[in-house]
Amino acid sequence: MEPEIIRDPSSPIPVDIVRTTAADGSKQDEIKLTADAKLREAINKLAEEGAASLSLMIPDAKDEVSTIKISLARDVISLLTGRGLDLQFRTVNGEITIPAASLQGASGDVTMTIQPVxxxxxxxxxxxxxxxxxxxxxxxxxxxxxxxxxxxxxxxxxxxxxxxxxxxxxxxxxxxxxxxxxxxxxxxxxxxxxxxxxxxxxxxxxxxxxxxxxxxxxxxxxxxxxxxSMHKAYISGYPGGLFKPENPITRAEMAAMLVKTVEMKEAGQAIRFSDVPAGHWAVEAIAKAYRMGLKQGYADGSFKPEKPVTRAEITAIAVKLMKSAAGQRGAGFSDTAGHWAEQAILAAQAAGIVSGYADGSFRPTALVTRAEAVTVLNRALERGPLFGGADVLPVWRDVPQTHWAFYEIAEASTEHTAMPRAEGGEQLK
Known part of the structure; x- marks a missing residue:
């Protein structure tokens, strides 16, 4: 039987869906997206109109299609990522959205096969x-x-x-x-x-x-x-069973941690930072953290992924993660008046997420260690600390149970069932 060409009449995108019928009567749809002149024009128009995605409906009014095969050519990927557009496929069996950041850096054509059971x-x-x-x-x-x-x-x-x-x-x-x-x-x-x-x-x-x-x-x-629900691990250690709790956290590492543990609406547009190439290990995490409004770049278009995070920066992030950042404010610190993060620091202080030093200072420009970072994020997200015996909790060679952040690090580095939060933290089950 000759293939049938299917088009969604409501779609502004000129895409042909080739529907074939096998000898057993089963039907298969095939979509090959290449950056021809019409598709380029349509994508450019969407971007100019401020659209967030290229959305394609794959119609199946009679519910007769058993397989959908999609092929996305490299030139289309470049066009979508260059315009910051996500790619969405809508079918009777659900929707699939591929963010522009997830397409960025793809080494070749992207293929996908969808089969409803x-x-x-x-x-x-x-x-x-x-x-x-x-x-x-x-x-x-x-x-x-x-x-x-x-x-x-x-x-x-x-x-x-x-x-x-x-x-x-x-x-x-x-x-x-x-x-x-x-x-x-x-x-x-x-x-x-x-x-x-x-x-x-x-x-x-x-x-x-x-x-x-x-x-x-x-x-x-x-x-x-x-x-x-499950609490997923959002930070890992180093070879040899090391956690390196006193190592500073970099901006790239912070972005990776955030996207592993936080689900937030991505309101921002896709962006490329001048110093985060497509092959960078955290390129997707950085892009997503930016779209969620949790990480920003610099005026010169850079992100500075290897730059260490400061106490002021992580506090500002923590306040964005808090369920309620409004209301009370802390008493403040001797060195935060007029600081760009002063209001966030006051809110985090009142919530018990951060504290200062014995001399009354906060030291907003001081660098954040890995142990401090997971402690602040756990508190902001109301996770843990995770308690349990040495036989069930991970024992990092350089984090003994006597370490001040042992249970906070356990919470952040162990996937476990999330129990109702009680005084003192969670108990590993």
Whole structure:
């Protein structure tokens, strides 16, 4: 059978979808995006209008497509990243948004294959594995989960780059309890993951939005009880079992820590810093932290990724992370009056996130160590400290249990179930 050309009549983007029918009746869609003159014109127009993304709808009114194959040519990637546009694909089985920062630095064409799991028996098998997975049992307290809608299998060569997914809340009432929703993930290597997300509007209802950087099978599930979330590790150590608690934190390291532990709306536009090349290890983290408004650059267009973070800088970040930064102000310090971060320092002081020195000073320009950095972030995020015996907590060779930040470092460097915060911190389970 001859391929059929499908176009979304409501889309301003001139993209052809080639739909083919196999001998068994199954249908496959193929989309190849190349930077031809029409697509260039459309993308440039979107950028001039201030759009945040290039959004493509892949229509399937009869729900007959079993596979969607997407190919994104290198010239399109350059065009999108140069214009700071995210790329979004919308299907009847959910939405996929690839941030411009995640496309930046791609070495070649990007490919993606999307396959909804339509067979009821296969869905039931995935549900059975989810209910046997320790990571799910931990989150539900041993209760079973039920799959909502269809699982989706996604394979791509764009690995270790953050991508946002939205799976539809099919068949659920208008009022949904997000604390009872999660995403069970089966990776191709045999590992599993359990994620939580945010309920957001979709064209035909609501969906659960979450962020991933690896792909395989995703199943949206619900539980009859509120799910226990996970506290992911957001900082790691060095070879040889070292943490180096007294080492200063650099601006690049701080950006990497923030994006691993904080979910915030990305209101800022994509940006390129003159001293953060596409191959820099933290290029994506820096771009995302900038879009979240947590890190800024300098007037000359640089970011200075290796520059150490000061006490004033991390305090300003901490106040942005606090659930409530309004209200009380601390008494202040002898050396912060008139400082650019004075108000943030006063708010953080009142909240007990930062303190000063015995001589009444704060030393806003002093550098922040790795131990101090995780302590401030933990307090701002209301995480930990994480308590437990030496047999369950990581023992860094250079961080004995007598170290003043031992339990704060454990909280930041150990993935664990997030228990309700109580006086004194969390207990590792």
């Amino acid at each position: 339509k067979a009821a028996a296969q869905t039931k098998e995935i549900e059975g594995r989810a209910n046997q997975a320790e990571i799910v049992l931990t989150a539900t307290g041993g209760n079973e989960v039920t799959i909502i809608g269809r699982p989706v299998q996604i394979e791509t060569n764009l690995q270790n780059r953050e991508v946002e997914l939205v799976l539809p809340l099919t068949g659920m009432a208008d009022e949904v309890d997000p604390t009872k929703l999660g995403v069970y993930v089966e990776h191709s290597g045999g590992t599993t993951e359990f994620l939580t997300g945010e309920v957001v509007p979709l064209a035909n209802g609501k969906g659960l939005k979450f962020t991933v950087d690896h792909f395989s099978t995703f199943a949206l599930v619900k539980s009859d009880v509120a799910l226990t």
